[in-house]
Amino acid sequence: MPEETIGQHLKKQGISRRDFVKMCGVLVGAMGMKFAPPLEESGLPAQLNNVRDSASANLIANALETKQRVPVIWLEFSDCAGCSEAITRSQSPTLVDLVLNTITIEYHETLSAAAGFQAEKAKEDAMKKYAGKYILVVEGSIPVANDGVYCTIGGRTALDLLKETAKGAAAIISTGNCASFGGLPRANPNPTDAKGVWELITDKPVVNIPGCPAIPEATTGTIAHFVVFGGLPELDNLHRPKTFYAQTIHDRCLRRPFYEAGKFAESFDDEGAKKGYCLYKLGCKGPTTYSSCATIKWDQGLSFPIQSGHPCLGCTEPNFWDGGGFYQGQSAPLAPPTVTMAGAAVAAGAVLGVGAALANQVQKKGAHAEEKKEG
Amino acid sequence: MNWESTLEFARGPFFQVALLVFIAGMTYRLVAVLALGWKADKVKSKGSKVNGIAMSFAKGILIWPFIPWVKNTFTRNPITYLAGGLFHLGLFVVIFLGAAHVLVWKSLLGFAWFSLPQPIVDWLAAGAIVAMIALFINRLVNPVLKLLTGPAEWLNWLVVFLPMVSGYAMTHHVIPEYDTLFAIHMLTVDVLLIWIPLSRISHFMFYFFSKAIHGSDFGKRAVTP
Numbered sequence: 001m002p003e004e005t006i007g008q009h010l011k012k013q014g015i016s017r018r019d020f021v022k023m024c025g026v027l028v029g030a031m032g033m034k035f036a037p038p039l040e041e042s043g044l045p046a047q048l049n050n051v052r053d054s055a056s057a058n059l060i061a062n063a064l065e066t067k068q069r070v071p072v073i074w075l076e077f078s079d080c081a082g083c084s085e086a087i088t089r090s091q092s093p094t095l096v097d098l099v100l101n102t103i104t105i106e107y108h109e110t111l112s113a114a115a116g117f118q119a120e121k122a123k124e125d126a127m128k129k130y131a132g133k134y135i136l137v138v139e140g141s142i143p144v145a146n147d148g149v150y151c152t153i154g155g156r157t158a159l160d161l162l163k164e165t166a167k168g169a170a171a172i173i174s175t176g177n178c179a180s181f182g183g184l185p186r187a188n189p190n191p192t193d194a195k196g197v198w199e200l201i202t203d204k205p206v207v208n209i210p211g212c213p214a215i216p217e218a219t220t221g222t223i224a225h226f227v228v229f230g231g232l233p234e235l236d237n238l239h240r241p242k243t244f245y246a247q248t249i250h251d252r253c254l255r256r257p258f259y260e261a262g263k264f265a266e267s268f269d270d271e272g273a274k275k276g277y278c279l280y281k282l283g284c285k286g287p288t289t290y291s292s293c294a295t296i297k298w299d300q301g302l303s304f305p306i307q308s309g310h311p312c313l314g315c316t317e318p319n320f321w322d323g324g325g326f327y328q329g330q331s332a333p334l335a336p337p338t339v340t341m342a343g344a345a346v347a348a349g350a351v352l353g354v355g356a357a358l359a360n361q362v363q364k365k366g367a368h369a370e371e372k373k374e375g
Numbered sequence: 376m377n378w379e380s381t382l383e384f385a386r387g388p389f390f391q392v393a394l395l396v397f398i399a400g401m402t403y404r405l406v407a408v409l410a411l412g413w414k415a416d417k418v419k420s421k422g423s424k425v426n427g428i429a430m431s432f433a434k435g436i437l438i439w440p441f442i443p444w445v446k447n448t449f450t451r452n453p454i455t456y457l458a459g460g461l462f463h464l465g466l467f468v469v470i471f472l473g474a475a476h477v478l479v480w481k482s483l484l485g486f487a488w489f490s491l492p493q494p495i496v497d498w499l500a501a502g503a504i505v506a507m508i509a510l511f512i513n514r515l516v517n518p519v520l521k522l523l524t525g526p527a528e529w530l531n532w533l534v535v536f537l538p539m540v541s542g543y544a545m546t547h548h549v550i551p552e553y554d555t556l557f558a559i560h561m562l563t564v565d566v567l568l569i570w571i572p573l574s575r576i577s578h579f580m581f582y583f584f585s586k587a588i589h590g591s592d593f594g595k596r597a598v599t600p
Contacts, residue, residue: 237377248553262493264474281478288382288554318379324386329478334387336483337395349399353406360411 006102006227007065013101024060031221031233031243063228064102070227071126071134073165074108077158078151078185078194079140083176084110086213087220102227106134109153120154127168135226136169137219138162141178141185142200143192150192162200171232172197172206175219177315180208180239187321198239205232208239210291212315217296218244238318240290249286249312252294255279268309279306283327285314378555385561393565394483400572401580408584420595427594431586454513455520458506465503466535469496469542493546500543507536527574534570537563 004012010020076084088111105111106126112119126134140158143150148157166172174197177183185194198206209218222241225233233241250256258264258278265272265279278284286294289312293304306312311327314320324334337345440460443449449456470476474490481487490496511532514520541563545556571577593599 238379247551250553251548251551260493262474262491262496264490281474288557319383323383328482329475331475331478332482333390333394333479334383335391337391337398341391341395342398345395345398346402349402349404350406352399352403354410356403356407357410 004068005065006067006069009069010064010101015101020064021061024058024064027060027221027224027228031225031228060228067227067230069101070103070223071130072103072105072137072223073123073126073134073169074105074111074137074139075161075165076109077138077140077142077153077162077179078192079176079178081110081139082213083139083179083211083219084108087175087216089216103135103223106130117154123165127165131168133170134168135223136165136172137223138172138174138179138197139176141182141194141196143185143194144200145191145193159200162197166201166204169204171226172201172204173209173219173222174198174206175209175214177210177212177214177320180210181318181320183212184321186319206239207232207235207241209244210238210240210316211293212313212320215244215292215296215298218292236290240316244292244296245290245316247290247292247295249289249291249294249306252292253286253306254294255306273309276309279309279311281329282311283325283329284311285317285320285323285330286312287330289314289317291316378552378558382554382558382561385558385565389565390561390568393568397568397571400569401577404572404577405580405584408581416592416595418596422594422597422599424591424594427592427599428587428590430599431590431593432583435586452513452517452520454509454517458509458513462503462506462510465499465501465506466539468499469503469539472496473500475546497546500539504536504539504543507532507539511536530570531574531576534563534567534574535576538567 107123148159151158264281472491477490541560
């Protein structure tokens with residue numbers, strides 16, 4: 001199937017030229033492409049490229065018409081399938097349609113109709129057929145303690161499956177905090193020694209799309225980028241696409257003016273909460289959380305947690321389960337000393353102080369005695 | 376080592392250790408002073424010790440700051456007096472009444488109090504920073520202060536100045552990377568906590584200590600100033 005181009009496939013689906021161009025526009029938005037790449041690359045006459053912002057849509061239209069669909073293998077390890085749920089329930093139908101049209105999902109445990117050996121065989125076939133070309137999407141962390149026995153599929157460990165599937169992948173996309181940074185399974189004391197994909201696979205390009213769940217538009221936008229440009233978008237130091245993770249929630253928060261004015265909700269049902277004041281005091285992690293929740297939002301841009309009255313949990317950051325209590329202010333120390341510790345510190349100080357005083361006294365007495373002797 | 380893990384370290388284990396060093400160090404300083412010994416005071420009490428202590432604090436905190444011209448310190452070096460006053464006021468408000476710091480107290484003590492609106496805290500923080508710069512220049516140019524200032528004084532200045540500037544830069548998003556400034560702020564705060572018991576910044580405690588001792592002496596002799 002992927003031998004035909006995306007353009008041909010869309011035509012077969014009965015999608016008109018007009019709808020196609022609209023989709024390209026949506027993709028441009030989703031990928032955050034404000035400006036088109038250099039003119040030559042788009043292959044369009046210069047006068048067409050001068051039209052502001054439409055240039056990038058033209059570029060995408062060109063690419064989609066001529067490129068083949070990209071096969072995707074979607075693996076789930078220590079996960080909750082929440083990221084898959086998010087993708088399937090994404091309320092940007094044009095975008096999802098486009099992505100479903102421009103990629104072919106060859107293997108997905110939750111979505112595929114086939115099960116058991118049938119499904120496994122489909123995966124193996126796809127791996128052989130598209131070796132070196134497919135995108136591997138990973139959802140869920142990989143437990144490595146005791147040779148990875150804490151997560152097995154068809155009798156094989158997650159670690160084993162990941163390594164095998166990663167070999168033939170063109171690129172790997174870790175969707176969700178678990179696949180990216182270990183997520184919930186990694187929370188202290190991390191009994192299964194759960195790890196993110198990028199810690200285990202170092203010889204392939206790995207993109208992290210953290211979140212709990214990952215924003216579907218971020219996942220699809222990254223896949224779309226790969227489809228259009230044949231490569232991965234620009235990444236930050238945690239391997240997150242800068243398009244979606246360059247700014248903090250705080251930077252784009254609709255409650256930001258209240259933060260600046262120092263107007264905070266003190267509890268979830270006080271006057272401040274009703275007036276939509278800043279949720280900083282209720283534990284909001286927005287200032288240190290890089291994500292596009294506040295701009296892309298969820299459910300077709302309907303809302304996001306802070307808009308709905310709940311502080312940001314910081315789910316796009318590493319160690320988000322151990323980064324302080326969800327409802328504890330962000331400025332609060334992560335490990336405040338216990339009463340016992342403080343008591344021990346006081347005792348130690350007192351002992352030192354008394355010791356110093358005793359030493360002083362001995363010295364004083366010695367000095368007095370000397371004085372008397374001399375006198 | 377990136378900024379995220381630096382921040383985690385500075386907010387987590389390093390802060391814990393720094394705070395414990397601070398508690399142990401301040402206890403040591405206080406006990407060591409108390410254990411120096413007390414001279415027998417054979418004077419017959421003419422007044423009230425408690426009254427003396429209360430008057431001593433009231434004058435030091437509530438009266439002198441508002442009529443500074445009666446003090447010699449003010450007439451001899453007004454910059455030290457005014458900038459010093461502004462600095463202490465700003466620092467107090469930021470540490471005890473700033474929203475972010477109230478949350479720190481809440482997590483350390485288990486309870487908290489009101490916080491002042493951000494603009495008020497902001498202006499006082501800015502005032503405190505400007506005051507510190509004025510004090511710095513004053514130390515550089517005033518001939519008497521020049522003689523009194525050594526490495527320890529410069530270090531004290533720096534150790535207090537860094538958390539203030541980084542905290543101010545953080546709340547005002549001087550650079551977009553909030554976590555970077557947050558990490559720097561926490562690191563400098565941790566250093567400050569460890570440095571306080573070792574330095575003259577410990578006057579934050581000994582001020583109250585000596586005010587109380589002198590106040591009770593004055594009160595007993597009924598010579599409350």
